[in-house]
Amino acid sequence: MGPFGKTIIPLTMLKREKFIIILTALLALLPLSQSRFYIFLGTDILIMGLFAMSLNLLLGYTGLVSFGHAAYFGIGAYTCALLMKKAGIIFPLAFIGAMVAGVLGALIIGFFCVRLTKIYFAMLTLAFSQIVWAIVFKWNSLTGGDTGLIGIDFPAYLDSSVRFYYFTLVVVAVSLGLLQRIVNSPFGRILTTIRENPERTEFIGVNVKLYQLIAFMISGLFAAISGALFGIFNHSLFPDLLYWPQSAEVLIMSLLGGIYSFFGPLVGATIILYMRMLVTSYTQYWPFIMGTILAFLLFFFPGGIVGFLREKKVFKWLK
């Protein structure tokens, strides 16, 4: 890379990596609160945050609106759980199996999707995720269908909520570190170029479809990792996890936080999950509240929360 690569990239890389390390260190203190509630919520936020950030590699960085991201989350979750439960494979291998399945699923689906643009891309991702959902929903003998896959156990050495929290924290921190390396690499810069103008990127000799497909696979990989964590965390899986509203929810998380900032989707996931926890203890009408928040956000904070704070120069003191 030219002068760009030498000056700007290492700086942002260092800053973000430092931030990830500080954040991880702070989050590592959470179990000291002794609160089962916060440990549970923290694990949930980390998992969904990683899921939202995996989507944002496509959404914010490559400019591809995937409306079927629940598919890779679900593929990861079911692959890990089924390998452990039905095939009796040990957890680390099942976890790797989930990662492989996520990448393969994204490769097959992405191969067709990147050929389309805009609304057609969104609809094809939706159609494929519905196929995955329908298979999981109908294949009773394997997935348990509508009644779900129940009784997925923690591996013995992670068999406490604090231990699993730390495990999740490490996995998510490493994933974030990798993701930020990816978006700041020359490869990631080209993804952003594609987002800004796919035609012109093609003109300068970049194989746009190939780059988009690789981004799709990386995105599928991290979505599958978060899905595998989710299955074990919840001890059970249901096909609803792959139904299209789940894809919409993770889109909302990303948008709420801000799709044009690296940590935006994590912020969005934190706010949505925390609010859901608060609201559902008072009322069952959480979708109503979330819909209202979403509408409010679209009208008043189009850049998401992080975008808004950045506009107001709140992060200036960090520099």
Added chain:
Amino acid sequence: MPDPSFLLIQSLSGLTYAMFLFLIASGLSLIFGILRVLNFAHGSFYMLGAYLTYQFVSYFINNPTGFWIAVLFSSIAIALLGGLIERLFLSRLYIREELNQLLFTYALVLILGDLAKIVWGTGQLSIPRPQILKGAVKIMDQYFPEYNIFIICLGFGIAFFFWIILNRTRWGRIIRAAALDREMLNALGVNVTKLFTVVFIIGSWLAGLGGALVAPIAAIVPGMDVEIIINVFIVVVIGGLGSFWGTLLGALVLGQVISFGILILPRLAIVFIYILMTIVLITRPWGLLGKPLSR
């Protein structure tokens, strides 16, 4: 080989369902064709149409024509609701990226879905079929409800009516022109802002009408919004978003696939539908009878 009369009845019930799909999908397709907004809340309008019909029917319980008045009132109420939403909210988002409009209509799905739960509860509601269409017609030793025959006739009637409007009137010409190039239409002196509102009202009315008419033969439950919208998406994707004949074709195909698929391969029918949608999107993203989007 099953009994031919049974096959006929089965295909007729598929046709009935296809007519509902067509009513709702044509509204969605019209709105997409002109406004370029994929309205997720279209299924919610359909659901509210059904709930409102239930409500109005309970007001006119002693009136023999109560059902028809209820259908009229509820479909108009939904049309007005659509117009209000377009004017107050959606119109402010046209300058933004498509994703913003899409997500706003999804926010509506969440809000309207819960509102229906708050007002009508989570239980299953139903209303009787209207008095004059209570009976059944004998077709080759099988009985088929009169109401379903009425729906099939009405569906084709509405398709014909809209075809006339689109192709033989000044309004229809303007609508077709807007689908091709709205900036040019604006420059030629047509009030495109007003046109958008009118189109959204007509589209919403079709969804409301679909919901009102399905009320006597379907369970009115929360969740019918999410279920119908995905089927309607399949219809417009197969036929072609923004294409009138495509919507009719898509509805007829999906109606028969659902009707016979459940009979032959109950497990795989639903998978098959999504695979069909995927194949169409891969080979002809603009649908069987649609045209590629210029923008």
